[in-house]
Amino acid sequence: MNARLFIRRCSYLAASLFGINRRQADLDEEVQFHIEMRAHDLRNSGMSKDEASREALKLFGGIEKFKEHSRDAWGTRMVTDSIRDVRHSIRSLYKSKGFSLTVLLTLGLGLGGNATVASILSAVLGPPPYSEPNRVVEIFNNYPGAGIGRSSSNIPLYLDYRANVVALDFVALTNRIAVNITTDASAVRGHGLLATADYFRVFGIQPILGQFFEETHCIQGNDKVIVLTESFWRTHYASDPSIVGRAIVVDSVPLTVLGVAPKLAEWHHGDLDFFRAWAWSAQREQFEKTVYYGRDNNYANLWARLKSSSSIREAKAQIDYLESLFLDKSTQQTKDWRALHQHESIVETLQQSKIAQFGDSLHLLQGGLFLVLLIGCVNVGNLQLSRGLKRLPEIKTRVVLGASRWVLVRWLLIDSIVLSLGGFFCGLLLAWSGIHWVNKLVLDDMLPTVGWIGIDQGAIRLVLVLSILVALCIGAFALSILLGGNLDLGVGQNTTKISQSKMMKRLRSGLVSFQLAMTTILLLVAALLLQSFYRALNEDTGLNTEKVVVASVTLPRQIYRESEKIANLRVRLTESLHQTPGVESVAFASYLPSLSAHAIGPARVPAFEELNGEDFSNVNYNTVSRDYFEVLGIRVLEGNTFRLADLRGEGRGVVVDKEFANRYFPNNDALGKQICANSSRLLPLKKRSTIIGVVETVKHNGLDSVGSDSKTKNGSMPLVYLPLSPQSRDRELNVLVRGDLTRNDLVSEVRGHIQSLNSQLAIFRNSSLEQLLKASVNDRRAFMLLIAILGGMALLLSLVGIYGVLSFEIRQRKHEIGIRLAVGGSTKQMLGDILKQSLLQAGIGLALGVLAAWFLGGRLADLLFKVSPNDPAVYFITLSSLLLVLLSASLVPALRVTRIQPIEALKID
Template identity: 30%
Template sequence: MDHFLQDARYALRVLRKSPGFALAAILALALGIGANSAVFSVVNGVLLRPMPFAEPERLVRLFGNFHGMGLERISVSVLEYRDYREVTRTLESVAAYIQTDMTLTGQDVPERLRAVASSASLLSTLGVVPMMGRTFSEEEETQGRNRVVLLTHRLWRGRFGASPEILGKTLTLDGEPFTVVGVLPSGFEYPAQTDLYVPFAPTPDMVDPGARGRRFLNVVARVKPGVFVEAAQRDMDRVAALFAETHPERYPQRVGWAISVVSMEEQTVGGVRSTLWVLLAAVGCVLLIACTNVANLLLARAAARGREISIRAALGAGRGRLVTQFLTESLVLSLAGGALGLLLAMWGMDALLALVGDGLPRAAEVRLDGRVVLFTGTLSVLTGLLFGLAPALQASRADLHGAMREGARGTGGRASGRMRSVLVVSQVALALVLLVGAGLFLRSFLALQGEDAGFEPRGVLTARVSLPQERYGEPSKRAAVMQEFLTRVRSVPGVESAGLASLLPLTGRSDWSFDVEGRVQDPSDPPRPAVEYRAVSSGYHKALRIPLLRGRMLEDSDGFDAPHAVVFSEAAARITFPGEEAVGKRIRLRGQGPDAPWATVVGVVKDTKEWGLDQPARPVAYFSLTQRNPMGAYLVVRTRQGAGALLASLQAELRVVDRNLPLYDVAPMEAVVDGSVSQRRFSMLLLGLFAGVAVVLASLGIYGVIAYTVTQRTRELGIRMALGARQADVLGLMVGQGMRMTLLGVGLGLVLALGLGRLLSALLFGVKAHDPVTFAGVAVLLAGVALVASWLPARRAAKVDPALTLRSE
């Protein structure tokens, strides 16, 4: 320990004598270590940190599937959920919930809160105990007894000032009194951004035998101790077969009915796991490039300290002692870089989260904790050893006679030069790999941005309005208030067109199957793919500029008492009526009972992207919103004026209709589209940033090696020019040295990039992982940057005055 402290003090004295060198090395390391710490903090919070539940590895999600109809991981009906609780053998507990919204009134301004209606078993299944109060009881899962509410810790602190007297208080939610029975612990919000929980109390029509097909519940379960997901899946395969046997009319063999068991972790973060690991690997490459730069600086510095090293060796310092001293200097640099990098990581982590927005699951759990600090410290030590070992071993080979003889020039010898060249080649190779990845992600994102969504988002403002069940339980009343609000919105100055929809494109899915009038499904026929169900008002297609192809749009005349109407998308018309004209045909949604009305296809519109810009256009059936009467809808308004001025007018019109209804989730449609590609933008920007840093570091490495070579070979170059060499010859000599290293690095990098292409293929859209344009463009770009980095010091070499050089020697 005494030797280490002595070496550390000596290292600090040496570094103080070379502040420029120390600053350059520390900044390079801080950049690399800080970037790694920031990305690791995201990986840690999203992928590595256990989910905030008791024994989260035992939690699973249950989904239904109709593989034959293209329906994967769909919701569960109330009857299916109850069967799961009765007949499974591997599940310890099963819970259900549905996400909704509730309006808190009784204050100055009504506030829309994100709510979860859950079974009483949800919290016990998740292993969560209220911080205050109690959970729901099974008796409260019935209509009339479900007027109790649990608050999240965030809502309790932010809305009610963390008052300990909140228990027993009455809140007015959707116009009805709810008694607060508990407050949940800090950090628990499932699903994310939930404000409060109320009991899920099924209505009689949800438990009717004909309602088995009404699927809207999310189901989470806890497997028994010692049971793995694979065993639970086999058990649910048995349950699925039992359903098909007992209800053959609901689960015929041709529809490919199955039940999926997915771990809670996989369901939550599976979609971003590959992307985050790729980004962590990319930022690791940036750190390696920074290390090679610092190693090159240390090699050059060690060459300049050859006389000092030889004197220390002559005075009795062994090679091991010299290596220890140089490694200590490296560790001092890396620890200083790590400390600064940790500060950069704190800023970088916030920037990363702001960049990805709401597209990152578990983003609220990302923070700078002890694990991130430990990672940074460990990385700093390993980095110091990594970039310090080779220079230390090279410098410790003390040649007493050679150093004394050549000390004035500080030559590092051929071995040192070869080592610096190898490091530069490695830098270029790693930079090219990052550039290829960034180029592929950029081309993929541009291809995604160029996709035709089927609608025009520019100039459209969206918002949501929901109607409480207690005051708007009658369908005719819902239809009247929605139509009145829409009429008022259309009268607002600056509004070109407006409409309502049960769901916006790119915000979710709502699959449904239906029957065609006069067509009997043969059991041997393949099942017809399900369509996306949308309830929309007149003006919806006009506001989004979805073109009409045949027939007519939905109109205000398709009212509550009028014959039911539906508009098909191209894909829906094609798969439902192949080779036929869809307009004039009639369909009826399944699961609505035998008295459900037939709807006439009155028009066909252009296909739109509903699940994502990177997904094929889904078949969509647009039913009249007035006739279907959902409890809430999205407002879409095409306007010629700014969103801020328009929003105030829209809120004023809604208050005229009902002063207790808030307008919420207000966003331009362009923001909705941007949000659907936020993860891809996040990956592209970060990888592009890392690649840019890598190119800068690699070019600095090339510049440094050539500049150092020029300094070392000044006498040689002077002699060459004295013997007749032209400036162009010297320039070509030095540039050629830099370009040879570059081309070797480019070749090695291309081989590495080709090998890694398969890992990126699943993350790309519209471009192949081995895209020749990207590979060629990146190689040319990197070669051009390297040419400039080589030319700058080479030009200085070409201006050497032979007479002055020989006189100085």
């Protein structure tokens, strides 16, 4: 077909569609003209005027039928009829407002929820927004033998891979740092990345202002440059384009601003303020390259961009080859070490590593939402069915008047399409606000590495497809009932006959059972997760967090280079805090329990090794001051805490927790035994320390950390406390103050004391310990809240479902019940009958749900803390309360039976 013809056809169709009245009038006039002409000719052949007119009309034939044929020829008939059906269906939906509102809300919630989670899923688990994201990879070191997975990387590996892995285009090494940035107004704590020059090329990012640093900047002396992130530039410099070339003081060192990186650069890192060129000293490089553990000392992230012609597999093979070359050349010590820890290199795209981190929880949410949508669909189908039965007389009238089955099919289909389209728009609206809400409230806590989420194209498509499916399901459902055969009934006959057919009854109760099965699964999963979360939160932390205030600072290296200076600051701070009224005790620690990830490393225990051979699992370390245990109320079980000699750096005492003592000294004789902290069997046993005390195990690796049976998850790790000596160069200063919180504002007083010592220090984590701990599980809390809401939605929807079905059934059976009552049946008997039936439906649903949940349970085990996936108590409580709720939901409509008057009931037919 040529283009002109096509356009002509389209414009004809459009004219028929939009100018239907005009075309109608044209046709009338054309017919009129034809008949007049014929009459004119007939008159000329000798007929009288009246006779000619009559004859002309007769010759033309049935005008209306003719017009119908012409309209068929216009090709718009289907469209105009459909439009009429749409109008009709909107009108009738508007009339039954209760029904429409319920359906729209049900579908909207189901669809909107699914779209929201799909958007989150694709933002979190989808490919990152970089150019050619499948070429951006991270390279990890794994040590399954030591229970350490996804450990990062280091300078020697960076240098080796950059020079020798052919499959990689660019390689970059980064290290996250926290600093004090002095802006015009005050000191703020800033987070940045130390990055090597190719970092931006790895991610394919261009500056929005100025330029990025180059290889020449990554040399000591040339590295006094900084690239700001877009967020930092916008908040702190009001998007001032003249920032390039100006100096910013970071940890008391002025750095020149080279440029501004786009928001994309922050995507993977969450909260990020700047990038700095990473210049390390030649000595450091030399040391790390030669020391035997250099390639396994992991402190920095290694990123790379694959060559477009290469695959991850190739890169991994080349890396493995380099590692084998390295091992061939290394000493026996290194070979042993690697073998013991089962070292392996991992190359993963960013997407793969995200899926490993968040996949389970998010897929669980998505599954739950899909179930909710299914439950909602069943409800809508059931409601539509009831509505369809009410409209049966109308349908029958249309059949009698000559409507074909196709017309009916179209009518019903359009009705359900209108419904699901409404649901679609409601769903989009809800998804839009849902994502808005997610962005605003939970993103920072829950998914810090995502940055932001937009409504996803894929999610919209998903909703569209789902609503079409919903429409078809509802339509097919109503159709199967209405075209099920009984349409030949006379117009006046009662509709109850159809609804009582066996097929329909089975269908309805089957649907209710299905719905209940879905609800049971959801509720069981939700109950298990909530129970697990509750247990994790309410487990004794071993800490007395009341009356404890925290403040943290990172001391800039440039000012606090010597350990004396750091120690001096601690002493002065302690003194000034002690003079504050209400303060009881003050302590310092490298890490805060459950708030910061503790140092992790090996430990050697000679007494244990003599009996059991070596143990290669790692332990956690924290360096604390004398009063740490007192401030946090950690009970001392045996021995003492640090003496002054230890704290002066003269003694060799360490304190261990009960977990440590239990693992290495099962006979309760830990006290006085020797250990080598931070030492593996490959080092000579020189720096021995003596255990001077055993303290209660505290939850130090997160409140929701998984219990003590698993070796690989950090929650369980034994903890060794090392004394904070004046020689310590730890610049992460966590101040803990126990005092009377009610007397005055201790939080801001602690802040004031630190600032009076050095006003350039940016203070963070400045709050009561209790609040900080509570906030630390906000992400889990948000997740649990969502799961609970899902469970609630499912329960509500299935309640509506069972209530609707039952009350419909009772209305249908009114006649029969009336007769039974009239011939002497008791109300009690009827009630029992109806309840028995609904309990049977419920029972089948519950049994199916339990069965499915039982099978699904295994997949849940990883997400549960101290709760078995088949926990009988959780099952019992959930199921019995579900049953109780269902029973009361069926009792309400069932009680209507008692109000049936036999005489009235018999009048129905």
